[in-house]
Amino acid sequence: FGTTPIDDELLRRIGKLAGELNHLLRRRVFFSHRDLDKVLDDWEAGRGFFLYTGRGPSGPMHIGHILPFYLTKWLQDRFGVNVYIQLTDDEKFLEEERGLTLEETRGWAYENALDIAAVGFDPDKTFIFQDTEYIRNMYPMALKVARKVNMSWVRAVFGFDMQTNIGMIFYPAIQIVPSLFEKRRCLIPCAIDQDPYWRIQRDIAESLGYYKAAAIHSKFLPPLTGPTGKMSASQPESAIYLHEDEESVRRKIWKAYSGGQPTAELHRKLGGNPEVDVAFQWLYYFFEPDDARLKKIEEDYRSGALLTGELKLILTEKVLRFLEEHREKREEAKEKLHLYKYDGELAKEMWKKIHE
Amino acid sequence: FGTTPIDDELLRRIGKLAGELNHLLRRRVFFSHRDLDKVLDDWEAGRGFFLYTGRGPSGPMHIGHILPFYLTKWLQDRFGVNVYIQLTDDEKFLEEERGLTLEETRGWAYENALDIAAVGFDPDKTFIFQDTEYIRNMYPMALKVARKVNMSWVRAVFGFDMQTNIGMIFYPAIQIVPSLFEKRRCLIPCAIDQDPYWRIQRDIAESLGYYKAAAIHSKFLPPLTGPTGKMSASQPESAIYLHEDEESVRRKIWKAYSGGQPTAELHRKLGGNPEVDVAFQWLYYFFEPDDARLKKIEEDYRSGALLTGELKLILTEKVLRFLEEHREKREEAKEKLHLYKYDGELAKEMWKKIHE
Known part of the structure; x- marks a missing residue:
């Protein structure tokens, strides 16, 4: 993938700037990165940064799914930055093999949003949005991204072919947009399998007048059934x-x-x-x-x-x-979800913003 | 293309139902159709129909561009049906060879909307919308369309290839959506070059629970420079x-x-x-x-x-x-445009509707 291991020196730097070091970093659960050093440079220089992560709402969340959100929350607590959380109800509908209806992926988007809100993000600095709802604000920027990416490229990166539906082919443009929500560097905590999106982002962001996305990649929590492989709904x-x-x-x-x-x-x-x-x-x-x-x-x-x-x-x-x-926190989140989605300070600002 | 010529009998039928016959029909400027007879069947049976047409806002409109809108208005006057007019500011941005910015295609969308409004549509039965603005309402249905259309199909129909950008590849889904705005038959007055979209629409509409689109196709007004070819901005x-x-x-x-x-x-x-x-x-x-x-x-x-x-x-x-x-009518349209876009009866209804 061409990502860089998070080395001791980088860990020391984060620890110094954050005042402590989360065990997910200390133990190298997040083990590799792109440009994390530049994020820290930006932070030290007062330019700041922002966090973006997401969830594909195709079913209930397990412990492995929620883990990256804890590191994201820790980063928000320590650096006081904005967090954008994308629920890709469009993507999960477009993945034909899942056979989900839009009603289902939206239902899961709501259920998953409660689990994510339960992690305890700052309601005034966190925006949880689902693509089919927030699309108008993102669509102009998605078009700008899409115009720079051709079929040959998404075939090489995602393996799309002649049988791929035209929604899936366009979808990478949608997933890239939140990395351009602010004119600051974006740091994306995610599992390593999401890295292909950020490779494309990094190739086009500067030509659109934005920063290349930075990312930190987590390993997958090992499945209970054995030390290798991935937890999965089919098992x-x-x-x-x-x-x-x-x-x-x-x-x-x-x-x-x-x-x-x-x-x-x-x-x-x-x-x-x-x-x-x-x-x-x-x-x-x-x-x-x-x-x-x-x-x-x-x-x-x-x-x-x-x-x-x-x-x-x-x-x-x-x-x-x-x-x-x-x-318990999930129950409380039911009362607070509107802050993350619509009424918190950041959410209110985001609904007014057309990204282009 | 596999379309059917509009024959004398069909013309007589329209004339009878409409009470007269517009010269654009009488003189076969609109010369071919798909399912126009079924539209008339629906009308006679009280099921009604609706009209959909559009404009790609890439520059100023000439007389050839405005001509189909006159037939559309005549049909609205005679049958009292709803008219949906799509301004494809997204498509014209995505056509890279035009080199237009989104600001430019939106600017043309406004200018073109004034020309179209000047034709005199019923402000309570006409909805003029531009894609980047109305996308949230259309996106769920666009996803449903997109999931049914693969790369191989749009390659065959539009000639898309590996160099085509992923926005253009997705765009046909957007152009098809308005033909599914009502659970009635949609009649589309358009130039014959738009027919490929409706061929796709007709193959998938029923599986989504909607009617196959009907269309009537106009010839191109001959260019002043000679009896063949097309009027063009480059000439x-x-x-x-x-x-x-x-x-x-x-x-x-x-x-x-x-x-x-x-x-x-x-x-x-x-x-x-x-x-x-x-x-x-x-x-x-x-x-x-x-x-x-x-x-x-x-x-x-x-x-x-x-x-x-x-x-x-x-x-x-x-x-x-x-x-x-x-x-003169264009000047008046400046005061009336908000009715077509936001505040007329149909427009108000449409902004409340999420198409899915």
Whole structure:
């Protein structure tokens, strides 16, 4: 992909500017970037920056989906910048193989917006918008982007071919527009699979009078079913959804792929392997931000002092607490969503702005 | 193209239902159609129909551009139906070879809207909209259309290739949407070069729960420079623009391609040829609706009793009178444009409607 690893020096710089270092960065869950150094230069020079991320509303969100939003919120808290969150109800409708109606993708856009709002963004500095609603404000800029991108290019980047529908072919223009919402550098926390859009953006942004987008890319949280691959809706056992009930959470984590030994006796003797243990990986990626405590868990597991069942229980309790808190904040978000979408300071400003 | 000629029987039927027959129909300026008979069936059965036409705002309008709007207005007057007029400021921006900015295509959209409003449509039954403004209301339906049309299809129909920009590739979805504004049959008066859009529309409309579009196709008013080809902005002598001044009109018609003889003497002896005489053709197409008077002019010209200069003067006076009236109505239209765009009964209704 040609992205750059986030190295120690860059981490130190963020830590210094932010006053602390989020564990998603410290532990290299966000592992690569484009121009993050320039974002920090801009920040130091007083030019500022803004954050943009998004969600394709094709179904319920799981823990892996919500994770990048936590880093985004952390960045907003630390730098006090605007956050734009795009819900691509158009894209998910256009992906024919999903067979979703527009009513469905819009329904999911609402449900997902509640989950995202529950993360606790600043309601006056965050704009959550869904493409079919905000299109009028974006369309002129989408046209300007689209005029610079031809079929040959999207074929090379996305693999589009003669069978691709003309909506999908145009769609990259829509996803690029929010990176041009401000005449500042845009930083995009996202999974690495979204990088192709930003490659196009970076090739055309300056000719439109804007900054090249910067990005930081996260790894995928490993699926419960094993240390490789991706959580997916077609394999419900691989993921834990934000709406999942206690019994189901306990069962899934209990059955999760482990790095332990076949029997407790052997485990006490030989110890477990945290590198492949999904419960440990989830603590590492997200659920145990305290480095000292994580280190203790890792050592105890490796030595055999901590049994697989015990490790899974530690994760289970953390996941259950997270989901419970999430659900409470999600309920509160129902009252606050209008601020993110229409009535907060940034939202109000955005509805008045035609991007061109 | 696979369209059907408008035959005598169909003309008689329109004449009967409309109470009269516009000379643009009578003289076969509108010469071919799709499903016009079904539109009349629908009308007779009380299901009604609606009219849709448009304009690509890439520059000033000439007399050839405004002609189809006169038939559209006549149909509205006679049948009392709704008229939707699309100004494709997006398309004209996306056509790279024009090199127009969005500011320019929007500026032309305003100027052209005034010319169109000057035709005198019913302000409560006519909606003039421009794509970049009305996109939010159209976008969901455009997505539904786009999902049914792939690259291979638009390549075959429009000749799009790997160099075509992704905006142009998507654009046919936008032009098709207004044909689905009502759950009635849509009749589209247009030049024959727009027919490819309606061929696609007709293949997908029913699967979306709408009617196949009907169309009537006009010939192009012959250019002043000769009886073949098309009036074009790159050849200003070929056309007369709606804003053109008297001196320029007199000069252009005076220099127009004629069917007369080299000298007055020869002309009196041999007579002229109205079939190739552009001045006569313009009277036939548009400026002399009275059949008896036109016939007299034709006979006199053919016999040599009417000289080329005299024929040109007849046309000149008619064109000048038309342009003068047009300019007066255009001035009045400045006060009325808001009705067509936002505040008339139909416009108000349309702004509330999301098409999906």
